[in-house]
């Protein structure tokens with residue numbers, strides 16, 4: 001029996017991701033330096049079990065390769081990050097009554113072989129900025145996500161940028177403490193110690209506590225999304241090497257104290273246990289490499 005992919009939205013999503021994972025895995029397999037990662041990505045989610053008992057969305061129970069460039073595992077990381085943020089709001093509903101900012105910090109695109117050093121400089125700059133007076137006075141906590149996409153103006157380059165969720169004091173929105181986009185750009189530029197003014201985007205989250213919570217979770221998902229661009233093989237191979245061992249999520253301040261688990265990027269295997277305890281009910285599917293689709297086992 002053939003499963004048409006539109007029968008189940010999760011299976012449909014997994015099928016798209018698995019096809020992307022095959023493409024990514026084959027590229028990485030072609031270079032001895034990334035072949036190990038490529039092999040693991042090709043084996044990711046060969047067999048999946050779908051459960052409909054998850055509190056957030058149906059989750060596949062399967063073997064995950066946990067490779068950074070794996071589209072399936074990045075999707076899982078993103079789902080997990082959103083679920084953890086929901087749990088944090090469940091635990092601390094007062095946080096949804098706080099003031100939040102979604103901040104994107106960029107630097108000039110770099111050569112792919114220079115990505116590791118560029119990210120190190122950006123990370124140092126971020127830490128420098130957190131020591132500034134305006135930050136110390138107004139920012140209670142921050143979650144910083146690193147994303148690296150293909151440079152728009154030159155696809156041979158990398159575009160590293162930070163997406164940050166900041167929990168701030170109300171004072172940041174008033175009087176001399178008010179941080180406009182221009183002031184954020186100046187503060188980030190000063191921290192980067194570069195001659196140019198970097199591009200930044202600032203969005204103040206507004207609405208009811210429920211709306212604030214939904215927006216925060218939405219930005220967590222956006223900041224951790226699986227790659228949407230299609231880099232060249234050399235780009236992907238070099239960036240995979242450059243990102244190896246890098247920590248791409250960092251939580252600090254009050255948020256670091258109450259949610260240190262946000263620092264853990266690995267796709268946990270706890271899903272299996274959690275779902276099993278709830279009484280697992282699901283169907284199992286296996287990937288068919290010929291038709292590039294999932295079939296019921």
Ligand SMILES: [Zn+2]
Pocket residue numbers: 040041044045064065066067070071072073074
């Ligand atoms: Zn994977």
